[in-house]
Amino acid sequence: MTNNKSFEQILEQLKQIVNDLENNQLPLDQAIDAFETGIKLTKLAETKLQDIKDKVTKIVKDNNPTDFKVNEE
Template identity: 45%
Template sequence: MTNQEPTTPSFEQAMDQLERIVAQLESGDVPLEQAIELFQEGMKLSQLCGQKLEQVERKIEVLLEQDGGMVKKPFQPVE
């Protein structure tokens, strides 16, 4: 028997899980206790996705900084 830590889902996997949770909660057919658990899981997935996006943003900034003396600029999403 091995004690393995649960693997962290990829960004795409976390987003898929989050979308399924939101759909379940929006359906309104979930008992209150299960809805609370789903909400908590959704919040964790949301935080995970946010952290992964921040990591990618920092990597992009570093790459820009290293590439030919380009000026480091914070990532600005297009609205």
């Protein structure tokens, strides 16, 4: 499982796996393999989302948005 896939690519692959499983398009052995791949892709997507969350948190913290004042009229 490569970590070089974009989040969007992971989601597309997951959608395809779900579609194949829901429509009974795979023999049992292939369905189990697809399910396992889906679990791995889900974990990879969660890792990517956590990395993005951490990055956004750092950006917000480093730029200290509390220093900005909003003009309220």
